[in-house]
Amino acid sequence: MEHKPGSENIVLQVNHLHKLFPISRGIVGSLARRPKRFVHAVDGVSFCMAKGEILGLVGESGSGKSTAALTILGLLEPTEGEVLFNNQSVPELVHSRQRLQLRRQMQIIFQDPYEALNPRQTVFDTIAEPLEVHRLAASQADKAERVMVALGTAGLKPPETFLERYPQELSGGQRQRLVIAAALVLNPQLLVADEPVSMLDVSIRADILNLLRQLRDEHGITILYITHDLATAAHFTDRLAVMYLGRIVEIGPTATVLHDPQHPYTQALLSVIPVPNPRKRRKRVILKGETPNPIDLPSGCRFHPRCPVVFDQCRHVEPTLASVSPGHQVACLRS
Amino acid sequence: MFLLDVRNLSVDYMTDDGTALHAVDDVSFTLEKGRSLGMVGESGCGKTTAMLGVLRLLPAEGRIVRGDVLFEGTDLFALSENEMRAYRWKHLSLVFQGAMNALNPVRRVGDQIAEAIRLHESGINIKARVRDLLQLVGITPDMARQYPHQYSGGMRQRAMIAMALACSPEVLIADEPTTALDVMVQAQILELLQNLQREFGLSIVLVTHDLGVVAEICDDVLVMYGGKVAEYGTVDVIYNDPQHPYTQRLLQAFPDVDNPAITLTSIAGYPPPLDALPPGCRFEPRCTCASEVCATKSPRLIQIAPGHFVACHKLRSTPYGA
Secondary structure: OOOOOOOOOEEEEEEEEEEEEEEOOHHHHHHOOOOOEEEEEEEEEEEEEEOOOEEEEEOOOOOOHHHHHHHHOOOOOOOEEEEEEOOEEHHHHHOOOOHHHHHHHEEEEOOOOOOOOOOOOOHHHHHHHHHHHOOOOOOHHHHHHHHHHHHHHOOOOOHHHOOOOOHHHOOHHHHHHHHHHHHHOOOOOEEEEEOOOOOOOHHHHHHHHHHHHHHHHHHOOEEEEEEOOHHHHHHHOOEEEEEEOOEEEEEEEHHHHHHOOOOHHHHHHHHHOOOOOHHHOOOOOOOOOOOOOOOOOOOOOOOHHHOOOOOHHHHOOOOOOEEEEOOEEEOOOOO | OOOEEEEEEEEEEEOOOOOEEEEEEEEEEEEOOOOEEEEEOOOOOOHHHHHHHHOOOOOOOEEEEEEEEEEOOEEHHHOOHHHHHHHEOOOEEEEOOOHHHOOOOOOOHHHHHHHHHHHHOOOOOHHHHHHHHHHHOOOOHHHHHOOHHHOOHHHHHHHHHHHHOOOOOOEEEEEOOOOOOOHHHHHHHHHHHHHHHHHHOOEEEEEEOOHHHHHHHOOEEEEEEOOEEEEEEEHHHHHHOOOOHHHHHHHHHOOOOOOOOOOOOOOOOOOOOHHHOOOOOOOHHHOOOOOHHHHHOOOOOEEEEOOEEEOOOOOOOOOOOO
């Protein structure tokens, strides 16, 4: 799954992306000329996505996965590095006349379908609004037609029974489908799904994930799936990228990463995922402590203070992603 | 005699117009010393209400309409409020859902734990006890002087568990103790609970929607649906030989990182709202193998093998029958 930059197939290319947030020093700090400090939310992330691919960006809270997503979408300005969408720079597009077009092609679904919807807008208005903003409907009839198609594709069937309803009349799963329909109506190429099922009951999560996969299969939509949940990512993605403290520590085809994890962090993370089978209780590698804050990053490998197989060199040398097998890259001095 | 024996517990919520909503209906289970029970089900299936009922901590609208709760043979529902207060904390303790956000932000964590001890115990060195408790849950005792905001989410959850253990209870009821925590922190908390169980013979009731967590640490499982027990048995039976269609479907919807190739299937439809419970089996509207009787008659919980109980019309009781 090695993708060559510049190839026709590449939808998204992220190169050495950094996003730093300055920390307020306060008046005393500024007067005393204390050095500026930064939260290194995203600290050198590179990857690319082929058309119609589902990539899982997996990490614990504070790993920078959501910041990475917002920067990729052009909702945050990168501190350093580039984001290319169809070979065009996203930060530049955002400031150009093509901004609206970019927004149409990249859509995001957020975690909380209760917060993402306007409670005073009917289902019809919720989906029609993006069409109006982007002036995509040729006529009222065309608008209605597009809304119905989007509802049907998102699995809200029969669509006409939903049009006049309000979000509070929908269940959690139906709300998330509505959010997806509002993103779909614009025919985006790239869909970023930031924890799209973590607020939903387990019994209906599979439906939403299967719907997203169906969008990929039938409409060729490229999906960046952002989650802390390796188990759903295992079922749903083609490739996995594991993030730790602002950086990708391992990336590769999902099956390879799951069966042959090379980074000690990935190995630990996989070992602690509860498996719904009491006969398969495994030896868990439980890391001590929690992810350190991304302000004062550890020297050398940023994982070394918690690494169960740390050796001397790890404290001084920062590993970079290197190939261990086709398409499988790991940032660890041991591999 | 069981440590905790809950028999036919039913809880109603009274609405303003005087209707009774049956939140928990005829729930029975037992818990032995040093064992752990997982209560699983979707949101709104009555797991939390059942446990609040056991502890007599229901909100004002809640009514216990039927049932007994025996703790070492003592009927908790027959106790006066003062006697019950003595049972809570000392014998049965609860870590609430979202408890880690319930710490008072302007008081030191150690002082908050000390308060719990002071209210329930006398004649002990409270300061030393706080240090012991913190150590027990894996927090450096010096951190007793810090405030909740200086703790991470995982540490606040540990502090809440320390507080629940303040009076050395025999039973710890933990309501979604790891929801909202990162998977590594979740593993740390589960390991802590298992250690407490092993070292002190603590009995644990784990209320959760996470079938993975239950499979990892529980001995027995109670599957609830629409306020009733759907299936009850040992963890091995529930996961490897589930008989209730709801249990089967729930397991098919749950992702397993070991078997990523399996297609997950959701359960169509939604759990019944309390004000419109189906007349027959509560799962009937969503069940793919429902027959006519399911729509009209609620199935009884029957024993189909020793210790394996199922409430479904398609099953008949065996010679072990209850």
